Amino acid sequence: MPSTAHHRVPADDAALAASGRRAVQIEADALIALARRIDGPFSAACRAILAGSGRVVAMGMGKSGHIARKIAATLASTGTPAFFVHPGEAGHGDFGMITDADLVLAISYSGESDEILMLLPLLRRQGNALIAMTGKPASTLARAADVHLDVSVPAEACPLHLAPTSSTTATLAMGDALAVALLEARGFTSEDFARSHPAGSLGRQLLLHISDLMHTGQEIPAVPAEATLAQALVEMSRKRLGMTAVVDADQTLLGIFTDGDLRRALDTVGLDIHSTSIASVMTRNPVTIGAQALATEAARLLETRNIGSGLIVVDAERRVIGALNVHDLLRARVV
The missing domain is CATH 3.40.50.10490 (Glucose-6-phosphate isomerase like protein; domain 1)
Structure with a gap:
């Protein structure tokens, strides 16, 4: 001892x-x-x-x-x-x-x-x-x-x-x-450092792009401008992103309809969801993001523009190519 x-x-x-x-x-x-x-x-x-x-x-x-x-x-x-x-x-x-x-x-x-x-x-x-x-x-x-x-x-x-x-x-x-x-x-550079630390918070901030997180193909919520509000609600329910894009025949973005837009629309006296066109209640010229932007840019947009639903991802011609919401960013630990 x-x-x-x-x-x-x-x-x-x-x-x-x-x-x-x-x-x-x-x-x-x-x-x-x-x-x-x-x-x-x-x-x-x-x-x-x-x-x-x-x-x-x-x-x-x-x-x-x-x-x-x-x-x-x-x-x-x-x-x-x-x-x-x-x-x-x-x-x-x-x-x-x-x-x-x-x-x-x-x-x-x-x-x-x-x-x-x-x-x-x-x-x-x-x-x-x-x-x-x-x-x-x-x-x-x-x-x-x-x-x-x-x-x-x-x-x-x-x-x-x-x-x-x-x-x-x-x-x-x-x-x-x-x-x-x-x-x-x-x-x-900080980008070089991130490549050495892909699992760290800096790595996620500097290496993770929108294209790594966004929903694509059949997972994208989208309806044509001729759709009714009821049809848009069905699409939102099916895709579970809290929003839907409104597009033309070429998939060019015309507007967006979110859970927040729905609450505002329901305040309208006498609104009939089966006859009201989605084009009449959608938000025109919504904030969008490109697929090659960093995921942190999406987080910044959601915060600074006070967007509670998510973002539609578009290409250079504003054709819809993806969608993501705040839950996607949370799962990726970007926010």
């Missing part, structure tokens, strides 16, 4: 908060110091990555390994193909994942991680470019690298100066700095 003799409860909440603030301040100071060192070697690292034809292979042991994984994930999602390889596993077969076109980003605060140093001759023989992130510019790894990025910190936030705290924060920030600089250098 581990001893609990040295476990001590802090005196009060103020002491706990003071410890937390002290840790954050130490790490903030480390980041300020780091910013002053983003200069020539940093630019050289960016140029080496941009010039490469392969991927960035991030590696590190322990806490540095966790940071390397995150840096690889950030690079990959912002336009720089990257992945993580565990240095220990690389010595037992996973080195085969690294091609001669890849650039290796090796992370070790001491610069003396045995598992990484063991791979250096193999990387040199294969011709891989090597970028090292260490806190020791005179270390073996730093001296072996083509580019060394200094992530040293004045002090760890850990009061025992044992647990990697400020050093891992600085290393993570350096990785983020690389990702952002490369992103801007590549002209990476």
